[in-house]
Amino acid sequence: IWRRPARDVSEEDYRSFYRQLTLDYRDPLLHLHIVSDAPVQFYSVLFVPDAADRGLFALRTDHGLKLYARKVLIQEYNKDFLPNYLRFVDGVVDSEDLPLNVARESIQTTRAIKRIGQSIKGKLLGEFERLAQEEPERYAKFWSEFGVFLKEGIATEAGDAERLAKLLRFHSTVSDGKTPTVSLDDVVARMKDDQPHIYYILADDLSSVVNSPHLDPFQARDIEVLYFTETVDSFMLMNLHEFAGKPLKNVDDAGLDLPDLPEQEAPDRLDEEPFEAVRQRFADVLGERVIEVRESKVLRGHPVRLAAPEGQPDRHVQRVYRMLEKEFEVPRKILELNRSHPLIHNLSAWLASDASAPIIPQVIEQLYESALLMDGLHPNPADMVSRIETIMELATRRE
Numbered sequence: 001i002w003r004r005p006a007r008d009v010s011e012e013d014y015r016s017f018y019r020q021l022t023l024d025y026r027d028p029l030l031h032l033h034i035v036s037d038a039p040v041q042f043y044s045v046l047f048v049p050d051a052a053d054r055g056l057f058a059l060r061t062d063h064g065l066k067l068y069a070r071k072v073l074i075q076e077y078n079k080d081f082l083p084n085y086l087r088f089v090d091g092v093v094d095s096e097d098l099p100l101n102v103a104r105e106s107i108q109t110t111r112a113i114k115r116i117g118q119s120i121k122g123k124l125l126g127e128f129e130r131l132a133q134e135e136p137e138r139y140a141k142f143w144s145e146f147g148v149f150l151k152e153g154i155a156t157e158a159g160d161a162e163r164l165a166k167l168l169r170f171h172s173t174v175s176d177g178k179t180p181t182v183s184l185d186d187v188v189a190r191m192k193d194d195q196p197h198i199y200y201i202l203a204d205d206l207s208s209v210v211n212s213p214h215l216d217p218f219q220a221r222d223i224e225v226l227y228f229t230e231t232v233d234s235f236m237l238m239n240l241h242e243f244a245g246k247p248l249k250n251v252d253d254a255g256l257d258l259p260d261l262p263e264q265e266a267p268d269r270l271d272e273e274p275f276e277a278v279r280q281r282f283a284d285v286l287g288e289r290v291i292e293v294r295e296s297k298v299l300r301g302h303p304v305r306l307a308a309p310e311g312q313p314d315r316h317v318q319r320v321y322r323m324l325e326k327e328f329e330v331p332r333k334i335l336e337l338n339r340s341h342p343l344i345h346n347l348s349a350w351l352a353s354d355a356s357a358p359i360i361p362q363v364i365e366q367l368y369e370s371a372l373l374m375d376g377l378h379p380n381p382a383d384m385v386s387r388i389e390t391i392m393e394l395a396t397r398r399e
Contacts, residue, residue: 213302
């Protein structure tokens with residue numbers, strides 16, 4: 001089938017060949033028929049399956065393309081044509097320019113395989129780009145199944161990162177629905193005139209990210225923030241530093257430089273002396289676990305946030321280690337307090353009336369660990385249960 005002109009092959013022919021090749025009863029999501037004469041002569045038919053999970057009865061037990069030389073099968077699973085992040089692609093490659101003993105290939109043959117691989121990869125990425133541009137609903141289906149592979153590609157193939165970045169899709173503060181549809185181009189098009197960065201937030205899942213204190217200043221200024229909620233996102237960020245000339249910036253950054261808000265009625269800010277007493281108690285209780293405790297310039301609806309100092313190493317990798325249950329050390333950050341929040345006011349009142357009250361350190365610990373949890377950095381959230389019960393006991397005690 002791959003040696004026939006594409007115009008002579010029907011859609012049913014492609015579907016039938018795909019089922020024969022893979023034993024997948026579902027129709028492929030897309031196919032690509034390539035015939036090339038230069039720089040290397042080859043024929044190829046490639047398929048992207050309907051789902052990443054092939055099922056229990058899949059015929060092909062490994063990834064790789066079937067390699068033919070002059071119609072003779074010489075390799076069942078060739079992994080040299082495509083980078084590992086495209087391992088979900090099935091298909092065949094047949095070339096007249098490869099010797100039948102390709103297993104003992106010469107340098108010239110290696111070059112031929114690399115050239116074929118570059119051509120195939122370019123055609124595949126071009127087809128993904130076309131799908132994203134012309135058939136967004138089909139691309140949404142493709143992304144839901146294989147988006148994680150493209151993110152992996154940015155992390156592992158720096159040379160492909162710029163092209164793959166245009167194919168990324170995310171949830172954001174302006175999106176809705178279960179399917180991520182926001183592209184980096186969309187974000188750039190919606191940026192404020194004076195906005196220097198593309199902002200993102202790392203979290204474990206969508207339900208936790210929407211309640212993050214880091215979003216307070218961005219919601220107040222109507223600035224879009226991308227949600228990065230997959231483990232691979234932290235790896236992806238190692239090679240994705242900017243897009244369209246706009247650097248990417250984590251919203252937990254301690255040095256956020258955001259435009260001023262319009263004049264509003266002054267919030268009920270705690271006075272300097274009682275706020276300093278609260279700040280000092282936080283610092284005493286948390287000790288070396290935080291770099292410092294300070295007033296927040298950005299918080300509005302939340303009592304605290306953990307801000308990362310500029311240049312803190314391994315910000316993304318530490319989160320991955322925690323997810324993968326590897327050796328993990330909670331990073332030291334800057335704890336910022338919202339001096340207008342009722343919780344901070346209540347703690348101030350406790351300090352003024354009974355500085356030794358047992359509920360004070362318990363609440364401080366819980367606020368700190370809740371911030372860790374929201375940032376996806378808590379090593380064991382179950383450890384908080386006993387403290388929460390203690391706080392409830394103290395709060396409900398009747399003197």
